[in-house]
Amino acid sequence: MSVAIRINNLTKRFGNVTAVNNVSLNIESGSFLTLLGPSGCGKTTLLRCITGLEDPNEGEIFIGDKLVYSSSEGISVPPGERDLGLVFQNYALWPHMKVYKNMTFALETKKMTPEEMDKRVKDSLAEVKMSGYEDRYPREMSGGQQQRIALARMLAYRPGVFLMDEPLSNLDARLRMDMRIELKRLHHVTGATTVYVTHDQVEALTMSTSIAIMKEGVIQQLDTPDKVYHFPATLFVADFIGNPKVNLLNGTVDEAGKVNLGSFNVSTNTYNTKGKVVMAVRPEDIAISASPVPEGIEFTAYSVLPAGADSSIIAHRDDIELTIREMGTSTIKMDEKIWLKFNPEAVNLYDEKSGNLITQ
Amino acid sequence: MTVTTIPKVPLPLLNKARLRRFFRWLKSPQVILSLIMLAVMFYMVIIPLYRMLITTITFSENDLRYAPGAVVGQFTLFHWLRMLTSKIAVIMTFQPLLHSLTISFGATTLAFVIGGTMAWMVVRTDMPGRKIINILAVVPYIMPSWTIAMAWKVLFNNGTAGGVPGVLMFLTGTAPPDWIAFGPLPIIISSALHYYTFYFLFVSAALMSIDSSLEEAAELAGASRGRILRKITFPLVIPALLSGFIMTFSKTMGTFGGPNVLGVPVSYYTMSTMLRSNTTVLAFGDAFVLAIILILFSMTTVTVNQKIVGTRKSYETIGGRGFMAQKTKLRESKYILTAITVTFQIIIAVLPLLLLIMSTLMLRSGSYSFDNLSLVHWIGESNVNINSGEPGVLLNPAIWKGAWNSIKLALYTAFFTALLGVILGYAIVKGRGTKLGKIVEQLAFVPYVIPGIAFGAVYISMFTKSVGPIPPLYGTFLLLVIVSVAKHIPYSSRSGVSAMLQVGRELEEAAAVAGANAWRRFWRIIFPLTSAGFVSGFLLTFITTMRELSLIILLVTPSTAVLASMTMRYIENGNEQQANAVIILLITIVLIGNFIISRFRGGSLKKGLGA
Ligand SMILES: Nc1ncnc2c1ncn2[C@@H]1O[C@H](COP(=O)(O)OP(=O)(O)O)[C@@H](O)[C@H]1O
Ligand SMILES: [Mg+2]
Numbered sequence: 001m002s003v004a005i006r007i008n009n010l011t012k013r014f015g016n017v018t019a020v021n022n023v024s025l026n027i028e029s030g031s032f033l034t035l036l037g038p039s040g041c042g043k044t045t046l047l048r049c050i051t052g053l054e055d056p057n058e059g060e061i062f063i064g065d066k067l068v069y070s071s072s073e074g075i076s077v078p079p080g081e082r083d084l085g086l087v088f089q090n091y092a093l094w095p096h097m098k099v100y101k102n103m104t105f106a107l108e109t110k111k112m113t114p115e116e117m118d119k120r121v122k123d124s125l126a127e128v129k130m131s132g133y134e135d136r137y138p139r140e141m142s143g144g145q146q147q148r149i150a151l152a153r154m155l156a157y158r159p160g161v162f163l164m165d166e167p168l169s170n171l172d173a174r175l176r177m178d179m180r181i182e183l184k185r186l187h188h189v190t191g192a193t194t195v196y197v198t199h200d201q202v203e204a205l206t207m208s209t210s211i212a213i214m215k216e217g218v219i220q221q222l223d224t225p226d227k228v229y230h231f232p233a234t235l236f237v238a239d240f241i242g243n244p245k246v247n248l249l250n251g252t253v254d255e256a257g258k259v260n261l262g263s264f265n266v267s268t269n270t271y272n273t274k275g276k277v278v279m280a281v282r283p284e285d286i287a288i289s290a291s292p293v294p295e296g297i298e299f300t301a302y303s304v305l306p307a308g309a310d311s312s313i314i315a316h317r318d319d320i321e322l323t324i325r326e327m328g329t330s331t332i333k334m335d336e337k338i339w340l341k342f343n344p345e346a347v348n349l350y351d352e353k354s355g356n357l358i359t360q
Numbered sequence: 361m362t363v364t365t366i367p368k369v370p371l372p373l374l375n376k377a378r379l380r381r382f383f384r385w386l387k388s389p390q391v392i393l394s395l396i397m398l399a400v401m402f403y404m405v406i407i408p409l410y411r412m413l414i415t416t417i418t419f420s421e422n423d424l425r426y427a428p429g430a431v432v433g434q435f436t437l438f439h440w441l442r443m444l445t446s447k448i449a450v451i452m453t454f455q456p457l458l459h460s461l462t463i464s465f466g467a468t469t470l471a472f473v474i475g476g477t478m479a480w481m482v483v484r485t486d487m488p489g490r491k492i493i494n495i496l497a498v499v500p501y502i503m504p505s506w507t508i509a510m511a512w513k514v515l516f517n518n519g520t521a522g523g524v525p526g527v528l529m530f531l532t533g534t535a536p537p538d539w540i541a542f543g544p545l546p547i548i549i550s551s552a553l554h555y556y557t558f559y560f561l562f563v564s565a566a567l568m569s570i571d572s573s574l575e576e577a578a579e580l581a582g583a584s585r586g587r588i589l590r591k592i593t594f595p596l597v598i599p600a601l602l603s604g605f606i607m608t609f610s611k612t613m614g615t616f617g618g619p620n621v622l623g624v625p626v627s628y629y630t631m632s633t634m635l636r637s638n639t640t641v642l643a644f645g646d647a648f649v650l651a652i653i654l655i656l657f658s659m660t661t662v663t664v665n666q667k668i669v670g671t672r673k674s675y676e677t678i679g680g681r682g683f684m685a686q687k688t689k690l691r692e693s694k695y696i697l698t699a700i701t702v703t704f705q706i707i708i709a710v711l712p713l714l715l716l717i718m719s720t721l722m723l724r725s726g727s728y729s730f731d732n733l734s735l736v737h738w739i740g741e742s743n744v745n746i747n748s749g750e751p752g753v754l755l756n757p758a759i760w761k762g763a764w765n766s767i768k769l770a771l772y773t774a775f776f777t778a779l780l781g782v783i784l785g786y787a788i789v790k791g792r793g794t795k796l797g798k799i800v801e802q803l804a805f806v807p808y809v810i811p812g813i814a815f816g817a818v819y820i821s822m823f824t825k826s827v828g829p830i831p832p833l834y835g836t837f838l839l840l841v842i843v844s845v846a847k848h849i850p851y852s853s854r855s856g857v858s859a860m861l862q863v864g865r866e867l868e869e870a871a872a873v874a875g876a877n878a879w880r881r882f883w884r885i886i887f888p889l890t891s892a893g894f895v896s897g898f899l900l901t902f903i904t905t906m907r908e909l910s911l912i913i914l915l916v917t918p919s920t921a922v923l924a925s926m927t928m929r930y931i932e933n934g935n936e937q938q939a940n941a942v943i944i945l946l947i948t949i950v951l952i953g954n955f956i957i958s959r960f961r962g963g964s965l966k967k968g969l970g971a
Contacts, residue, residue, distance in 0.1 A: 080877070095867075105871065105874055
């Protein structure tokens with residue numbers, strides 16, 4: 001696959017805060033890449049650097065084959081010449097223009113007949129299911145409708161790359177779900193390279209073809225959603241992704257390759273590692289039983305939280321606390337004894353010092 | 361987000377990348393506009409100030425009369441020594457300074473008492489009729505600042521300093537004492553009645569913005585009412601009080617009209633009138649020494665003030681957000697209070713006008729009986745015995761020319777001020793956090809600390825000779841426009857900045873991403889979104905320029921005379937009725953202008969005043 005955006009050693013500082021720290025990243029054509037991370041980790045800054053709204057301090061950015069930013073060459077192409085579209089978190093619709101004007105603003109400078117423009121507007125509105133809203137002012141529409149118009153405004157001028165900065169964060173939960181469906185469809189239909197910024201892991205996991213997880217200006221892992229979820233590259237990623245949260249336990253790997261967690265051991269696929277590790281296991285990768293099972297480890301059910309489709313069980317043993325996810329409504333009673341088995345395939349070990357995944 | 365120290369990499373001073381970066385910086389609209397603004401302000405403010413300073417330490421041809429042996433163009437401390445240490449220093453400098461300070465402090469205090477009390481009553485009590493009080497509070501501001509002074513003279517003149525007896529003397533037969541008729545007291549009162557509007561607007565905005573839950577919280581915590589007022593309410597209102605203070609103080613320091621009408625006839629000179637009398641005898645070196653002293657005083661006041669309130673706050677007013685304030689119950693007395701307030705407002709707004717109109721309807725001045733009624737000062741033919749032979753005001757081509765000059769000046773000034781405001785707002789807001797932006801912002805503030813008459817004085821020295829490609833401008837109409845626009849820069853940049861801040865930066869960025877260049881972004885996005893405040897700013901500038909006197913009095917010539925300066929000339933020639941008629945004409949034009957401009961969307965004088 002060809003590369004739509006190539007970023008080399010990009011650094012952006014604000015005063016002595018390094019918002020983006022030596023980031024290198026290739027975004028493949030046609031992919032849906034999500035920049036995911038907690039608030040303040042530099043996602044927006046990275047996106048703005050790509051857009052050209054912010055000038056980085058160091059590094060290079062290519063869009064397609066075109067060098068749009070280079071600190072060593074002193075090049076910075078203005079945003080309007082980078083062939084990008086950006087959807088802002090707060091929509092940024094021009095309040096003094098009707099929807100139609102908002103959408104044709106970018107088209108006016110391209111030599112286009114009124115009929116062509118008309119068609120563009122109609123098509124784009126249809127794509128976001130907002131046909132017939134041409135004559136509204138932004139303030140005359142709900143938040144969800146404005147969101148769709150903001151999207152249509154970008155679609156209307158057909159940029160090579162779609163950029164979106166937390167476009168759904170101002171919507172209520174219901175609308176956000178609907179828009180996720182639509183955005184994913186849109187990507188499927190247009191096949192346009194999309195860079196999407198969010199702090200919401202569900203959005204990232206559901207829509208992306210790849211996810212870049214950021215922390216303090218550094219990309220921690222760039223992978224498919226599946227890899228990110230099942231093989232988090234660092235403890236930070238493991239902890240950040242997943243709801244309920246991953247279980248993290250301090251232990252030691254013994255000669256036999258078993259993880260010693262104090263009063264019990266967990267056997268895993270053999271790792272060629274020794275010494276102190278952090279074991280990560282997701283709540284759904286622990287099997288739970290109300291009666292003793294072979295190799296089952298005895299715990300006490302501290303709290304049981306059924307949630308319809310699934311239930312969370314909080315289990316205690318000594319000072320260890322685990323969260324287990326069980327499908328359906330759990331029959332476990334609080335304070336009863338339970339027996340747990342870890343799925344050896346799904347257990348990941350991390351180096352205690354560096355927090356990096358230990359590969360098998 | 362990691363905190364790192366930036367490694368210092370030694371770079372060759374000039375390389376291709378640096379050059380490219382530099383030119384890109386230079387090409388960005390904010391930088392271009394900032395640089396243009398810097399050049400404009402440098403030319404309009406800094407160079408004139410410098411030239412003024414130079415004039416005070418150089419001999420000029422005019423000095424040869426009283427400085428024997430002077431060599432034109434030579435460096436000298438002559439003017440400074442003469443104004444500060446010679447025998448005449450007391451009369452020329454120190455007495456006027458004392459008088460100016462007396463008047464400024466007096467007027468400021470009185471304006472505070474009137475405006476502050478009124479604001480408190482309107483915002484924090486359940487007194488009825490708040491709307492009408494609000495409207496009436498702006499009225500004195502529309503009138504020229506010396507209107508009340510002129511009316512005062514019509515009422516109280518006692519003939520001491522020549523001129524005809526006032527209405528009071530005519531009716532009672534006894535002459536009011538000198539201290540009522542002329543001098544500091546009437547100047548203070550007449551200025552305070554004009555400037556109390558500032559206090560009223562600032563304090564009421566501040567009081568409105570105080571969240572009364574703060575006070576309620578203190579009350580719940582067991583604090584007494586007096587303590588709450590002292591510890592909570594007062595500190596929150598202090599910035600507004602100080603804004604009112606420096607606004608009024610620096611205006612009264614540089615004001616010319618009042619002291620000229622009520623002070624000069626009894627030789628009670630202030631800095632401004634002394635400055636003027638020095639320029640009329642072409643003693644520019646001496647005059648500029650006074651101007652510089654005046655500027656230093658004003659600057660000190662503003663600086664001390666800003667130290668107290670924290671930078672800038674003092675001239676930014678607090679935007680009233682309108683919390684539901686807890687209101688003091690006044691019971692029955694509230695109607696009486698409303699009646700007193702409204703009566704007072706009507707008296708100070710309407711009575712002066714009535715007195716002025718009455719005086720213009722009297723054939724012979726000083727007689728206020730019915731058989732003396734006449735329209736001759738308005739529509740009389742030229743008559744050697746009346747008004748030095750000038751025809752009635754409405755038939756007088758010189759006055760129509762003055763009126764037209766006034767209107768032209770006000771319109772040009774309002775337009776360029778508004779335009780500069782939008783540009784400065786853009787340059788400053790976009791440049792926030794950069795050195796360039798900061799310099800622009802600070803330079804834009806400079807005219808604020810220069811009192812009106814001194815600001816006018818600054819321009820005398822500037823434009824008597826040509827500067828670079830620019831021809832000498834002294835005596836031209838253009839100079840009046842330049843000085844008026846320059847004096848308005850602080851206000852226009854303030855309103856431009858607040859308008860820009862209303863426009864989220866994403867709106868412009870969205871346009872940039874959509875491929876719009878800076879020009880298109882400015883005219884299609886920024887300008888339409890910031891121009892809502894344009895109209896009220898325009899209106900405010902129009903009115904202040906129409907009735908501005910101190911600023912231009914030193915710069916007008918017979919051919920560029922405006923109505924405001926004509927009133928002074930008529931007074932000085934002893935044709936007071938004619939002067940009064942011109943004031944009435946001036947106020948009428950302002951009211952018509954106000955009416956027309958406020959028809960447009962967003963045109964509100966109160967809004968323009970920043971409350
Ligand atoms: N214009 C700016 N000036 C100064 N600091 C900024 C600016 N923009 C962002 N930052 C800082 O850079 C860091 C990253 O910000 P941002 O990219 O907005 O994070 P995110 O979008 O991931 O929440 C934060 O610490 C933020 O405070
Ligand atoms: Mg962000």
